[in-house]
Amino acid sequence: MVGRESISMKGFRFLTGAVLITWLILPLIPLAIWSFARGWFFPSLLPKQWSLQAWEYAFSDTAGVLDSLWITIGIALAATVLSIIVGVPAGRALGLYRFRGKEIVELIILAPTIVPGIAVALGLHSVFIGLGLNNTVSGVILVHLIPTLPYMVLVMAGIFSNYDPSFEAQARSLGASAFKTFWYVTFPAILPGIIVGGLFAFLVSWSQYILTLLIGGGRVVTLPLLLFNFATSGRNDITGAIGMIYILPGIIILLLTARHLSGRSGAVGGFGRI
Amino acid sequence: MSDRVKIVLLLAPAMIIIGVLFFGGLVIGLMRSFSYMPIIGLTEPNFDAYISIFTSREFYLSFLLTFYIAFVSTFISSVLAIGAALLLRRQFIGRAIVNFLFQLNLTVPHLVGAIGILYLFSQSGSFARLAAEWGMIARPSEFPALVFDPYAIGIILQYVWKEIPFIGVIVLANMQALGEDYESVARSLGANRWQAFIHVLLPLIFPGVLSASVIVFAFIFGAYEIPALLGANYPAALPVLAYRKYTDVDLAARPEAMAMAIVIALLSAVMIFLYVRYARRRVRS
Numbered sequence: 001m002v003g004r005e006s007i008s009m010k011g012f013r014f015l016t017g018a019v020l021i022t023w024l025i026l027p028l029i030p031l032a033i034w035s036f037a038r039g040w041f042f043p044s045l046l047p048k049q050w051s052l053q054a055w056e057y058a059f060s061d062t063a064g065v066l067d068s069l070w071i072t073i074g075i076a077l078a079a080t081v082l083s084i085i086v087g088v089p090a091g092r093a094l095g096l097y098r099f100r101g102k103e104i105v106e107l108i109i110l111a112p113t114i115v116p117g118i119a120v121a122l123g124l125h126s127v128f129i130g131l132g133l134n135n136t137v138s139g140v141i142l143v144h145l146i147p148t149l150p151y152m153v154l155v156m157a158g159i160f161s162n163y164d165p166s167f168e169a170q171a172r173s174l175g176a177s178a179f180k181t182f183w184y185v186t187f188p189a190i191l192p193g194i195i196v197g198g199l200f201a202f203l204v205s206w207s208q209y210i211l212t213l214l215i216g217g218g219r220v221v222t223l224p225l226l227l228f229n230f231a232t233s234g235r236n237d238i239t240g241a242i243g244m245i246y247i248l249p250g251i252i253i254l255l256l257t258a259r260h261l262s263g264r265s266g267a268v269g270g271f272g273r274i
Numbered sequence: 275m276s277d278r279v280k281i282v283l284l285l286a287p288a289m290i291i292i293g294v295l296f297f298g299g300l301v302i303g304l305m306r307s308f309s310y311m312p313i314i315g316l317t318e319p320n321f322d323a324y325i326s327i328f329t330s331r332e333f334y335l336s337f338l339l340t341f342y343i344a345f346v347s348t349f350i351s352s353v354l355a356i357g358a359a360l361l362l363r364r365q366f367i368g369r370a371i372v373n374f375l376f377q378l379n380l381t382v383p384h385l386v387g388a389i390g391i392l393y394l395f396s397q398s399g400s401f402a403r404l405a406a407e408w409g410m411i412a413r414p415s416e417f418p419a420l421v422f423d424p425y426a427i428g429i430i431l432q433y434v435w436k437e438i439p440f441i442g443v444i445v446l447a448n449m450q451a452l453g454e455d456y457e458s459v460a461r462s463l464g465a466n467r468w469q470a471f472i473h474v475l476l477p478l479i480f481p482g483v484l485s486a487s488v489i490v491f492a493f494i495f496g497a498y499e500i501p502a503l504l505g506a507n508y509p510a511a512l513p514v515l516a517y518r519k520y521t522d523v524d525l526a527a528r529p530e531a532m533a534m535a536i537v538i539a540l541l542s543a544v545m546i547f548l549y550v551r552y553a554r555r556r557v558r559s
Binding site: 010013014016017018020021023024025026027028029030031034042043044045085086087089090092093094097099105107108109110111112113114115116117118119120121122123124125126127130142143145146149150153203206207209210213214224227228231232236239243246247250251253254258271272274 | 277278280281283284285287288289291292293295296297298299300301302303304305306311313357358361364366367368369371372374375376377378379380381382383384385386387389390391392393394398399400402403404406407414432435438439440486488489490492493495496497498499502503513516517520531532535536538539542543545546549550
């Protein structure tokens, strides 16, 4: 009796698992096929002709895809580095100390991870015009800090809550300077957290659309903006190629950090914004 | 240096950046929604923008549509994510693949998923081609409209695709932390599988599900690019309408755009309240 039940349960699990796998992978398939297709018209199930045209176009100098790629990487790197520099100290304060008003500080840092970007960016845009920051790369980097910085702080707070500061005191008592203590004691201990938090902050910036569109004013064309433009203009083959390029960093980061991507790590919360 | 000074110095840069950019942006948006801009000589705040949007049929339709999209997507994703997590905590053939695809999906931006849904479900998309292959339709126009449609089916499908893994990994971690002891006790006391799930496991994981759902709901309510790509032109989702108003050639529409941004912010404030409440409870238990 029990044996039979477990066999039917196994079958059921296998079946639902297969449906789930199909559903999870399904939307990426036509994107990948389109990037190698040439004139793939209704009602052909598969392209009649295969070609590398879309890829050649994407990597040509005239298409602007490569320019977009470098701008997107530059903005994401800058937002990540700034988030690390500012976020690590704040994470230390939240992870190591108990103080009055801590709950309010946590709430202030949590708020930008839940309030949608458009609610903030419209007001910010009119100020950025006054400061000459609209339509500039620096303006876009600044506005990307809104989603990336809180995320970095929360990740580092988690790292520092498992950190023992008494090693620093020992280093200092043995005569190490403040800088040497940081460099040889603190930094190596928190480096794994910085790397994982930094990679995910990079992805959060990498995926921003409306913040870039509003503050960049259409002048700062990152990869998602270019992707959207090609998708709405009906160039499915080029859209497919750009789409494949666009998801590549995420896959690389996934291969580097897969074991940190369980729901138990604080890092996962940030994926609500990608 | 006292701890107090240390804490202030450590927190100051982050608090200044978030204070200026995030709260500054909100406050300026709020002021402009009242048409209050001393810099250009508008020193008399008024409620015109709010009166204008709250008496406009388009705003109500947009609000209802956005709420409907966010609610339905979040509900379906949560239910299926719980199912997926129940599946993933057991050994079965293909578990490693599902695990990998869950993580892969977390890193794929919503926009890419939206384009994929467009290529699958549009009237000349993969499913329409399959229907033609099987002789069910002859022309693309005979395929039911699943994108740009009034029921926002394409948008909801995209969110369900993207949010099942997001809620799923959180719920799965929750289940693994709880272990199976509680359910075993229920089973040994005579509960069947379904009773053990409904009366024992579900109440235990519910706070975790709710806090993940709150993040998802707030995100969907404020997301621009997915409804901009997959949505009908009228009524448009609230963030799309706000963006259109903001970029309207008529500058008088800008305070209305700001008022809509404030409505979105207020709704997400409710979500933060729920999140903090349930996330805390989860931490305590």
